[in-house]
């Protein structure tokens with residue numbers, strides 16, 4: 227029987243335990259918790275905006291000059307998700323500017 231190891235989405239540790247369920251419109255989803263860093267996550271997300279790769283793709287597309295509506299259309303996430311991620315990056319850049327100068 228083939229088994230798949232579930233790794234932590236934050237630190238890639240194999241010490242992951244089952245930690246309850248999420249109840250959403252698409253059904254009951256298993257929650258997992260990392261024993262090393264305490265990160266709580268799902269193995270499979272039904273909404274694409276919660277997937278960890280989407281956040282990095284949003285940042286890369288913002289750096290390449292794509293608009294918010296274009297990004298939300300291509301990645302199939304809401305405009306609010308893209309603008310929220312853009313605001314996070316802008317505020318992060320302001321803090322680094324303030325620390326440097």
Ligand SMILES: [Zn+2]
Nearest residue numbers: 234237260263
């Ligand atoms: Zn972890």
